[in-house]
Amino acid sequence: MAKIAPSRRIRRTPFSAGVEAAGAKGYTVYNHMLLPTVFDSVVEDYHHLKKAVQIWDVSCERQIELRGPDAGRLMQMLTPRDLRGMLPGQCYYVPIVDETGGMLNDPVALKLSEDRWWISIADSDLLFWVKGLAYGYRLDVLVDEPDVSPLGVQGPLADDLMVRVFGDAVRSIKFFRFGWFDFNGVSMAVARSGYSKQGGFEIYVDGTENGMPLWHALMEAGKDLDVRAGCPNLIERIEGGLLSYGNDMTRWNTPHECGLGRFCSTQTAIGCVGRDALLRVAREGPNQQIRPISVSGDLPPCDRPWPLMAKNKKVGQVTSAAKSPDYGTNVAIGMVRMTHWDAGTELSVFTQDGTFNAEVQENFWI
Amino acid sequence: MAKIAPSRRIRRTPFSAGVEAAGAKGYTVYNHMLLPTVFDSVVEDYHHLKKAVQIWDVSCERQIELRGPDAGRLMQMLTPRDLRGMLPGQCYYVPIVDETGGMLNDPVALKLSEDRWWISIADSDLLFWVKGLAYGYRLDVLVDEPDVSPLGVQGPLADDLMVRVFGDAVRSIKFFRFGWFDFNGVSMAVARSGYSKQGGFEIYVDGTENGMPLWHALMEAGKDLDVRAGCPNLIERIEGGLLSYGNDMTRWNTPHECGLGRFCSTQTAIGCVGRDALLRVAREGPNQQIRPISVSGDLPPCDRPWPLMAKNKKVGQVTSAAKSPDYGTNVAIGMVRMTHWDAGTELSVFTQDGTFNAEVQENFWI
Structure with a gap:
């Protein structure tokens, strides 16, 4: 593997000290931020992920926050998925496309309230597209990247670990739902989601200063569960068919080409960008x-x-x-x-x- | 230095084979693309850059092409720099700001003709902002990333090397101007510009397939000039005060904070985004x-x-x-x-x- 030159431009995360102490052996750069890719070896990490529990620094899943009266309208402009039935506390996987139906990102959207959303993004500066649309349409909405960094807890023992830090109520979080949980007096969104098929959670850690205390608390609480620092695992995510934006799909692909046609309700997602192009694709099917x-x-x-x-x-x-x-x-x-x-x-x-x-x-x- | 995990998402360039053969020892990721950062050592590269000539793979300076009747209007919307006097064949360093005057990128714009521009970008997906504005304002313009990859030829012997491949006419290219030159039957823009203070050129290599032939031609022609593969040099660029977007400035900074106030003609750059905020900044001065x-x-x-x-x-x-x-x-x-x-x-x-x-x-x- 080639070496990566250190610079401020490639951002460290609230958990970098923990990741380094745990001996990360490789990284990638994702949303201008460090994302570890291997600890022991990709194969050893893989076996461990499938039988125990890992803490993942996925801070690079940056959040775009939409807040204000037009937040909901803007969110629906961004995606061909019909959001009308979505409730606060739900997560939706939402393809985001440009006016030609080309994929710009494939994030998870969290509806915090009717006028407040987070978009937990894959590797592209989606913020620029969202801000451009909001400005061009003169929408009454604030668009920004808050100091919120997701921490993944993934693996079959994830529930057992999480209850020790956040209490029994985390067990009742349903898949792709989130609730608000307290850690050291700070309220954080905890979702049952994550970039593996082994089950687990993502904690939306609010405030850089709360990163390492939570990291240590999870590591301490999970000692007898063989908790380890981990990261999205290349083998496991391919086995599970979890696509990676920039790898398996780019701006040149439609959601239908990516097998994401089921998330495109182009007949009902009124106002979404790319609707005309995707209606055509839906009619003809991808080639x-x-x-x-x-x-x-x-x-x-x-x-x-x-x-x-x-x-x-x-x-x-x-x-x-x-x-x-x-x-x-x-x-x-x-x-x-x-x-x-x-x-x-x-x-x-x-x-x-x-x-x-x-x-x-x-x-x-x- | 940490190691970087290989993936398609971190794009190779038309010159990667040459960069690898030359023994690049470190990379960074810039616009989702590999950018070498060191060959012999940062210090040896530095001394060599100041006395000879280097070939730089700066493909990561991706181009955004604006083409169509509204291309000029869109370009002026993007920057507070007054573009009215700019002629085809000129390069302008243009701060790009959002509606609050925050820096989104600090590219070089090339005016190809009245209705065709390239924006040679720093490290952010500026394409998304440009597309968002064009869509929101319903502008009659095509916005895309063409298959054009800049190759830098930097150092005091750059002129001597370039005339051997492109002919004597390259000597007459003035600073921040470009002309069209033929290589193997392909017309390419060649500008006197680059991310060093040692002088030199940037060749806008049109077509991935033309990358390695040009790389080899330059290496072959410059043997007695001690030409080497090189890259932007951390020491030299700091000595020269060349700012790096993402390092020295981010979206949180105005151009005035970055010492780029002289590129902001907010009184005359009619229609630029962020004008109101920057007029206020220009009046009060940055703190x-x-x-x-x-x-x-x-x-x-x-x-x-x-x-x-x-x-x-x-x-x-x-x-x-x-x-x-x-x-x-x-x-x-x-x-x-x-x-x-x-x-x-x-x-x-x-x-x-x-x-x-x-x-x-x-x-x-x-």
């Missing part, structure tokens, strides 16, 4: 789509799009790949043209280290 | 401003804002620092409150490794 792909062989790291070939014709690309210990194959995510997207289709994938055999799968692994 | 700071001692890397203290009171922060071989001190860039910004003011700076003595300087070093 390429995300598929789980298995690949055989000793793959290099997927640091660039790998062409997916049917004989000598390019029919798609692989954008995430990793060797799965549990499934005995390389698990991968690719975008495949409709001519070759049926499960069982055999393709080859061109990498920087040569060509490998690939097969389109019916389902993701988890 | 903090960028200053060159010298620091004594063995500093750690500046990976976070370092508080600048007058006794026990915080009066600013240092955001870039490096030990300068040529000036025998640590050169640094800081934002200092007006009560303490006069040259000669002695302060102390709090780092992760302890406290050091600092002094506000009259001028940057180069």
Whole structure:
């Protein structure tokens, strides 16, 4: 792995001291912020995540706060998902698209109240798009990035750990719901959500100064649960089909291509940007789509799009790949043209280290 | 230095193969793209840059293209700098601000023609802001990121090298002007500009496929000039007072705080976003401003804002620092409150490794 030069521009987080003390061995940069990618090894982290509980510094999921009378209108402008039935205390996964239906981000929106929302973003400066729209439409809304940093608690023992710090009531938080919980006198949103399929929570830590005290409290409370510092795990997230914005989808893709058509209610999401383009897409269907792909062989790291070939014709690309210990194959995510997207289709994938055999799968692994 | 995990989300460039072959030892991530930060060592790179010529992969200075009847109007909306006198073939350094006058980016704009512009951006997704404004104002303009990647040729021997590849006419390009030059049958904009004070050019390489051929052509042509792969040099850019967006200024700063007030013609730049806020700032003056700071001692890397203290009171922060071989001190860039910004003011700076003595300087070093 290449080394990353330190600079203030690549922001540290409220939990960086904990992450460093825990011995993070690799990082990526996400929303101009450090995100650890490996502690022991990606494989050891993976096994531990599936059997115990980990604390994840996902501060890089920055929040965009919308506040004011037009907050709800602006939120609906941002996404083709119909938000009319959404209640305070709910989280919605919301594709955000531009006027052509191209994906700008795939965040989770939290409705705090009728006139207050958080958008917990993937890796793009969505704030600029939101501010641009709000300004252009002269909306009566305040748009800003608050000092709120999510801390993930992920793994099968997440509930057991969380009750020790936040009390029994956390058990009753339903999937993609959040409640307000007290830590050291500060009220924080705690959601049952997270970027793994192992279950768990995300704590929206309000105030940088509360970061390390909470980190220590969780580590202390979970000693006998083998709690460890962790991070989104490349293998596990591919097994589970969790897409990564910038990797598996970009501004060139529609939600339908990403398999997110079910989140697009273009008939009813009145006022959303990109509606015309997406109505057209919904009618015709996409001509390429995300598929789980298995690949055989000793793959290099997927640091660039790998062409997916049917004989000598390019029919798609692989954008995430990793060797799965549990499934005995390389698990991968690719975008495949409709001519070759049926499960069982055999393709080859061109990498920087040569060509490998690939097969389109019916389902993701988890 | 920490290691960076490979992923497609952190984009390679048309020149990555050349950068790797030349042995880049460190990178940063800039506009979701790899930017090398060191080859031999930051100090050796520095000495070489000041006496020879280097090829810089600055593809991460992505272009935003504005094209259409409203391109000029949109460009003027984006910046408080008065663009009325700007001619095709000129480059302008343009602060870009939001409605409160906060800096969103500090790019160089290239006027290709009356209805076509490139904005060569610093590290933020300015595209989202530009698209948001264009959409909100229903402007008749196309906004996109073309496949154009700047390649820097920097150092005192830059002219000598460039004439060998592009011909004698490059010598006549004036500072912050560009012309169109042919390479292998492709017309490319070549500007006299760059992120150093050593002189040189930026070639706006059109088409990924033309990247490595040009890289090789320059390396081959410059063998006897000791041409090397290089990159923006931390020491040299601080000596020269070249600010870095995300390091030395953020959305929380006005152009006036950054010493960029001379680029703000808020009285005449009719239609620019943030005009009201900046008129107020221009009238009252900023109460903090960028200053060159010298620091004594063995500093750690500046990976976070370092508080600048007058006794026990915080009066600013240092955001870039490096030990300068040529000036025998640590050169640094800081934002200092007006009560303490006069040259000669002695302060102390709090780092992760302890406290050091600092002094506000009259001028940057180069």
